[in-house]
Amino acid sequence: MKIALILLSLCTLAQAFVAPKSAFASPHAAVSTMPQPTALFAHDDEDSSNNALSFPSVATTTAALWSLTATMASAAGPDWGIFEGRTGSLLHPVMMAGLLALSVSTALLGFNWRRQRTLGDEISALKKTLPDLGGAKSLTDAIAAAKSEETVNFALVNKLEDALPIQAEIAALTAERKELAQGNNRDKHFSQGATLAFLGTAFAIEGPLNTYARAGKLFPGPHLYAGAGLVVLWALAAACVPAMQKGSDTARTIHIGANLAGIGMFAWQVTSGIPILFKVLEFTKWP
Template sequence: MIGRCILLATLTASASAFTLPSASISTGCKGSCFSVSKHSHDFESVSSVGRFDPLKLSDETPAMSPSKAAITAITAALVSSPLAANAAGPDWGIFEGRTGSLLHPIAMFGMAAMSASTALLGFQWRRQRTLGDEISALKKSLPDLSGASSVSDALAAAQSAESVDSAYVAKLKAALPIESEINALTKERKDLASSGPRDKHFNQGSILLFIGIAFAIEGPLNTYARAGKLFPGPHLYAGAGLVVLWALAASMVPAMQKGNDTARTVHIGANLAGMGLFIWQITSGIPILLKVIEFTKWP
């Protein structure tokens, strides 16, 4: 009862500070409560001398009634209370359940397999590009074929000539394995070109960049929805580094298309380093996956 009276007296005094009333205001308390009429009399004395109002706020702001001031003070106290500040967060529904929590590891395992496939396509495209240089170098080592279309045809013509040039025939025979190698490389190049590794590598890399970054963001968001905080550690650091390396590799593509070998080296190096981080992320994420399965429920 005493505490209630003190609270009401405090609120009434706070309200009277706006208007400096001359009339006494009863707190409505009985027994041990007191009246603020004496304090109001003191305020009358102060108001008769003059108010300390250098900004002239009392002339511009309408007076607030004691009841409104009390309601305002109580509302402010309730809003600023720890209970209001620590209210429960939003219900994320299925996103914070086991279904939403398993989306991230499933996507990451898929991205790991897709990264290996994309890397293989990249090396196939590189092989297709460099085969032309190898074939050209081997053709330069062949002897003069005297207008023949192949070493075999030139050898047959040389052996059937009236005067056989033994040295020339020997050179042609030595060039037969080189011709076989050229034919094998030419066939390999045609097979690679027919499978289209260049376009497949570009398309898969673009998908990998989009989905990988999307789920790299989805993972921390899902963790925050379930636990209300993040857990910095090897798994989070590996994922962040992987996203950076993906972005670096993608940024090299325009220069690579112009034939910049340095950009190609950076692109390949970033992707190889990214594969290493991916392996680290998977190994560090398996214990987290087991905890997610343990502490979440379907759906």
């Protein structure tokens, strides 16, 4: 039906622009005779009905084409099916809530790995404060050896005993580092971070696509801006990894700062998305 209307409108428009018959006069006709000025503006009713352009016809046909084209354009949008329904619309907020939890977990793994890596420096610094053990294997053995001498050096014994709390702290830090090493924090942090960057970016794009599929437009605001900024921070954190592997403390600081800012922005995005979630539940249907 729409195709027939288009063809009919095009035929009407073409007929409206047919050239006047006088334009196809015989080539043998005299061309030296100039028409009178009054003839140029003469309006013969019979000729004008056949030869002149019909402005009402052109206007009517153009308006009909415009209206029909607009109607077809508005109805030509793709049918996204389940993607623009409630199921597809709820996929974004559910995934984002899960990714926020994954962000916190990844951050904790990162701090555990940093703690494990820096514990060696703390233990080394504490060992330097211990007194000379005189060849003994431990501080306890050195104290026992000092007390067993015929002439007890009480100053040395007191010095060794004062170092017992330091020895206990070293033992505690060593046990903590061993426990952290068993957790495989470095590999887990890298794996979860890569997963977060991939899924987070994918669903940061999926959200606006779903909104456009449902509403035909996007709604700029805090939620959209926070999502875009979050993807930028993820990219910045990932870009620092090669330099971090080479020992750059500046890259580590930027990496940690970007991820902490990302968690804060992520929380803001989830909070700003709650009103949108209510609207989705209101205006969508299952599936």
